[in-house]
Amino acid sequence: MRIDIITVLPQLLESPFQHSILKRAIDKGLVEVNLINLRDYSTQKQKSVDDYAFGGGAGMVMGIEPIANCITALKAERTYDEVIYTSPDGELLNQKISNQLSTLKNIIILCGHYKGVDQRVRDHFITKEISIGDYVLSGGELAAAVISDSIIRLIPGAMSDETSALTDSFQDNLLAPPVYTRPADYKGLKVPEILLSGHTANIENWRHEQSLLRTMERRPDLLK
Numbered sequence: 641m642r643i644d645i646i647t648v649l650p651q652l653l654e655s656p657f658q659h660s661i662l663k664r665a666i667d668k669g670l671v672e673v674n675l676i677n678l679r680d681y682s683t684q685k686q687k688s689v690d691d692y693a694f695g696g697g698a699g700m701v702m703g704i705e706p707i708a709n710c711i712t713a714l715k716a717e718r719t720y721d722e723v724i725y726t727s728p729d730g731e732l733l734n735q736k737i738s739n740q741l742s743t744l745k746n747i748i749i750l751c752g753h754y755k756g757v758d759q760r761v762r763d764h765f766i767t768k769e770i771s772i773g774d775y776v777l778s779g780g781e782l783a784a785a786v787i788s789d790s791i792i793r794l795i796p797g798a799m800s801d802e803t804s805a806l807t808d809s810f811q812d813n814l815l816a817p818p819v820y821t822r823p824a825d826y827k828g829l830k831v832p833e834i835l836l837s838g839h840t841a842n843i844e845n846w847r848h849e850q851s852l853l854r855t856m857e858r859r860p861d862l863l864k
């Protein structure tokens with residue numbers, strides 16, 4: 641898989657891909673992540689990519705020219721399955737969307753800034769708009785990192801234990817059960833007996849039950 645992230649702040653996105661599961665997936669060649677500096681596609685003096693909003697009002701708007709130049713150049717090299725724009729008014733990211741995206745070959749993620757991008761970009765170049773929550777960020781970079789992380793960990797081989805992703809929250813519309821590790825007794829705080837029993841089937845049943853209970857308690861909407 642290849643993820644091309646278009647941004648005015650590539651430095652901001654370097655660290656998230658240099659650690660842990662994402663780094664390993666990149667090192668293994670399961671995914672290639674490219675940080676593309678939008679300013680490289682600006683034809684303006686001082687490489688600016690934004691301008692005042694038509695009609696007035698506070699805040700700058702990212703213009704169509706550099707973005708169109710950048711996306712067109714990328715598309716000349718390969719076909720993209722999705723061109724995603726990170727936006728608070730986009731579809732709310734969830735595990736189902738991440739699963740779908742993880743099966744694709746090439747995607748672009750465009751990070752907005754300031755007041756966002758010229759609507760014509762969204763109308764003519766973007767195929768999918770994703771929000772990571774009902775709050776406003778300063779820029780799309782952190783959203784792009786969140787989207788990429790949730791996708792990359794699902795690519796087969798990215799996690800050392802293949803089954804781990806399948807037992808995470810939301811994967812089957814249930815929240816994950818509680819987990820414990822050593823010591824089995826911490827100053828009288830004990831781990832549920834069943835987890836020490838070694839009886840795999842009973843442990844599976846207990847975990848499923850706990851998942852259900854937790855989901856009913858915290859996210860009954862998932863069970864509908």
Ligand code: SAH
Pocket residue numbers: 725726727728729750751752753754755756757770771772773774775776777778779780781783
């Ligand atoms: N004026 C816009 C917000 C702009 S915030 C509005 O009110 O809708 C600047 C940029 O940050 C956006 O263009 C988008 O790319 C990114 N961003 C902000 N909040 C986000 C969110 N919840 N999810 C995804 N991207 C977000």
